[in-house]
Amino acid sequence: MKLHAFLFSILCLFSTALSAQWKIVGNADYNWGPFYVYTVGLYTESGTYTEDQRPLMVSVKFAKPVEGKSFAISLVKEMNALNFNKDSSAAWLKKMQEIMPDFSPNDVLNYIALDNRGYFILNDTILAHEFDNQFNQALIAVWLSSKSGYAQLQNQLLGKEPSAHPTEELAPQPAIKQLDDEDADPQLPPTFEMFQHTTPQKS
Secondary structure: OEHHHHHHHHHHHHHHHHOOOOEEEEEEEEEEOOEEEEEEEEEEOOOOOOOOOOOEEEEEEEOOOEOHHHHHHHHHHHHHHOOOOHHHHHHHHHHHHHHOOOEOOOOEEEEEEOOOEEEEEEOOEEEEEEEEHHHHHHHHHHHHOOOOOOHHHHHHHOOOOOOOOOOOOOOOOOOOOOOOHHHHOOOOOOOOOOOOOOOOOOO
16 A cells, blocks of 8 residues: 555554654665675664664665565564564564565665554555564664674664765655545555565575
């Protein structure tokens, strides 16, 4: 479903967060061996990060084709390694694999974490599932916990070291658009055809 259509039903809850003027805290490239796979960026309204800050946005800009199901598995593997509840993570994996398509180069997957919920947005399309605050904490820990397998990216993500792309805007700015009559009835998300890709896996 297109972003402006979905906002019709959720505008009263968190329009301020979705229309925030995001400022980059930092970004870093994730490489698997010699392959540059994606750039991950951290965004807040202030351009700085403090623990438990909300709203917050994590953006992943893909440089290679990545299978959505494999990407979801990589996130849940890290969540399990960080000792988040495995029953919860199994449910999260199932839902992410249902809503995530395969990703193509230059696709941008955003996750917006609000106080008690969060959403994925792929380019200009909200992936229609609301995640809870426990998922917010788990997803952010994947990127920002000192015990995460992605710890080598954290100094750049937190702005402690120069970012990989200091002037690059990874994330499209979610914006609230004036709705017309055709937009007033939110549409179901499109059905994405799954393609088989060879996806580099993190060791």
